[in-house]
Amino acid sequence: MARTEESQRREADRKEGWNARRWYEGIMAKQKTHMGGAVTETELLIANIDRSVTQEVRSVLDQATVDLYAETEDEWSATAPVDVWWDGAKACYASDGGHRIAAKEKNGRKKILCRxxxxxxxxxxxxxxxxHAFGPANHAHGRARTPEDKRKTVRSCIALPEYAGESDRRIAExxxxxxxxxxxxxAEIAGAPKPAPRTVKADSPPKPAPTPASGRATTAEERVIESLTKPGVVEKLVERLESEDIVESPEVVARPPAKEHKALTDARGRVVPxxxxxxxxxxxxxAADLRxxxxxxxxGVKSAAEESWGIGLAQMVPTLEADLKKVAQDAAASLPWCCCPHVDQAxxxxxVEGKCRVCINNRxxxxxxxxxxxxxxxxxLIDEHAEPDAEREDA
Structure with missing residues (x-):
């Protein structure tokens, strides 16, 4: 009898996990449907961006990351827009990019490219x-979340009335x-003892990932997103986007025409065609993103080493840092570094006809x-193509 009850409990637990994943995927699918046709990239005034949401998921603003982004601004400024959610009037919430915005401010910039x-x-x-901030924004890219960042994200999520009643699995999704x-x-919020994390034996085989099952839950946020996808809403947004009031709105500044930028030079000082x-x-x-x-x-390893369960990681930090530095250097040394002298500038x-003796595969x-x-x-021969005053990078 005990074995049957345990099997039933495990089956119920698996189904709850499947339904939680299905529920979250449904929300994100509707979010993407709503976003279709209503997303633009433009430069916004930093002063008009509300960063309160980004502060709900970060325990601190990491100054080292801000300094790194400030130093490499030219490498990401035009290719890494900040996700911003705009109500069509004044409210403009950033769901990620807190460190990038801070880096722009450090460099004295007034605007930043936004999606x-x-x-x-x-x-x-x-x-x-x-x-977006609770899950996708910083889960797969950007500065890796520390254990305290993850705790703050969970605390911020369950503090909201629409999520307070959700199960642990759904909040985790x-x-x-x-x-x-x-x-x-x-348990921390309630003042109760912390539940111990699940442990897995070293010789235990990995469990196969569960296959999502059918199932759907109706929640507050799902009803909100359903209201956004009603017939006519997208057309209304497109009409508003095309209207003069939106274009001339002081709250959202249209991206100005491209300015004359200094010509890009390669590592040996030649202007790149x-x-x-x-x-x-x-x-x-x-290369900058990888660094x-x-x-x-x-x-992340350093932060984990400060936890009681991660003390053993401290001894590997110096070796890990040296290895990661070597990986970054090797990757940078495998990317475009200088132009072949046989490339036409215009x-x-x-x-060169046939196989070039300088570059590989005539690339x-x-x-x-x-x-x-x-x-x-x-x-x-390569250095002869360099600009007179151009700086050269040592190999």
């Missing part, structure tokens, strides 16, 4: 901004954390690894 999601009213904008952590936070600019910019942006991710990974075309650019394999005459 604006237009909503029907301020309440809907705030609800969708929170949904929203916040992208473990169910046991939600139980711990709720226009057709190849995107290759070099994307490569540098990736940030690895830096955050090291910070068209970006490779002028028109070299990595830092390739540079080390060249002879001095080829290096001098």
């Amino acid at each position: 604006v999601h237009r909503c029907d009213d301020a309440e809907s904008a705030l609800t969708l901004a929170r949904l 929203i916040c992208k954390v473990g169910k046991w952590l939600v139980g711990q936070v709720r 226009e057709p190849m600019v995107s290759l070099f910019r994307l490569g540098r942006a990736f 940030g991710v690895l830096h955050e990974a090291a910070d 068209t970006g075309e490779h002028l 028109g650019w070299l990595t830092r690894h390739n540079w080390h394999q060249l002879g001095d005459p080829i290096k001098q």
Whole structure:
């Protein structure tokens, strides 16, 4: 009898997990449906952006990350918009990008590139901004969340009336954390002892991921999103977007025409041909993002080492930091570093017929690894294309 009851309990637990995942995926699918046709990228005044939602999911603003983003602003400024949820009037909530905004302010900037999601009213904008901030915004990208960040996210989520009655599994799905952590936070709020996290034996085989089952729950946020997807709402938003009142609104500033920027140069001081600019910019942006991710990974291990369960991690931190630094250096050395001397400056075309002896597969650019394999005459030929006053990066 005891075995049957235990099997039934486990089956009920699995079904609850499936329904929680299905419920969350339904919300996010409707959110994407609402966003379709109502999302634009534009530069907004930082002073008009409400950052209260980002503060609900971060325990502190990490100054090291702000400094890193400030130093590498040119590498991400045009390719990493901040997600902002706008009610069509004045309310404008940022759901991520707190460190990027702070980096812009540190550099004295007044505006930042944003991905604006237009909503029907301020309440809907705030609800969708929170949904995005609690889960997707910082789960897969940006500065890695610390254990305290995750706890604060859970506390902020269950403090809201529309989520207070949800199960631990559903809160865990929203916040992208473990169910046991939600139980711990709720116990802390109630003043009860913390439930111990589930332990897995070292020799236990990994459990297969459960397959989502059918099931749907009706909640406050789901009803809000359903109201946003009613017939005619999207058309109304498009008409409002196209109207003169929206374009001229002082609260949202249209992105100005592209300004004349200083020509991009490669590591050896040559101006990169226009057709190849995107290759070099994307490569540098990736290298900067990777440095940030690895830096955050090291910070995450350091934070875990301060927990009672992670004391054993402290001894591996120096080795880990050295390894991550090596990974970042190797990755940067495998990206576009300088132009091949046989590339036409105006068209970006490779002028050598047949196999080029400088670049690989006639692609028109070299990595830092390739540079080390060249002879001095080829290096001098490359440096002859450099601008007179351009700075050169040492290999």
